[in-house]
Amino acid sequence: MLRTVLLHALGLLLFTTVALSFHPALTSFRPQTSLSSSRRTFLQTSLKTLPVLALSPLLPSPSLAADVDRVKVTKTKTAPAGSPAPSIGELAAIRFKANFGETVIDNIYDTPEPFYTRVGSGGLIRGVELILPQMSIGDRWVLTIPSDLAFGDKGRPASAGKPRIPAGAEIVFDVEMVGLPGKEPELIDLIGDV
Known part of the structure; x- marks a missing residue:
């Protein structure tokens, strides 16, 4: 069970990375990567975006x-x-x-x-x-x-x-x-x- 959850989480992370670089609806989302930003801020920003990312294959891309x-x-x-x-x-x-x-x-x-x-x-x-x-x-x-x-x-x-x-x-x-x-x-x- 834990292995399945970890594999799904890894897949979602990989999908997120790929989706951010390809889908026009998501290109405006860019996580903070400066030295002053913390991991916590990055994760909070990323987690707020996950519902959109989960639906991104359904969004049309003309x-x-x-x-x-x-x-x-x-x-x-x-x-x-x-x-x-x-x-x-x-x-x-x-x-x-x-x-x-x-x-x-x-x-x-x-x-x-x-x-x-x-x-x-x-x-x-x-x-x-x-x-x-x-x-x-x-x-x-x-x-x-x-x-x-x-x-x-x-x-x-x-x-x-x-x-x-x-x-x-x-x-x-x-x-x-x-x-x-x-x-x-x-x-x-x-x-x-x-």
Whole structure:
């Protein structure tokens, strides 16, 4: 029982952090982080905001929905019905190949291990972050991402082993959801749902 309560509290804290950085209705809430503020003040302010945070998935976000619609999705492989899907904040294992034109930016299909990312954390380009929560284990989709949901007008300079991405580049991202640590059916069958 205590373990379940602690897991829910940790999940709510993670959700709070992610929600504050993404949802327009919540961006005005910023906790006091100066040296003069105490932990007690921070916690009191945070606890007053929790009812709004709990309802935030229900609040509409027109810009989010519009951005999701701008990513062209081609489903090359569909997961079986009932396959687990990630929630915001969960760790996901993906394989992907990203390119613009004929230039390959990255190819994780050629590596022995998948790429692990926290869904919604901003670790990947925005166009991919918007689509990952819609995928399930076993899905493989090709995403055509407009420039402003990828590297934008600045592009990206070349770095060690990575090519330069020009300004305004449309990115094609072939992504496969290969695992959700803690949600895979075999693990749930072995240890049970917490």
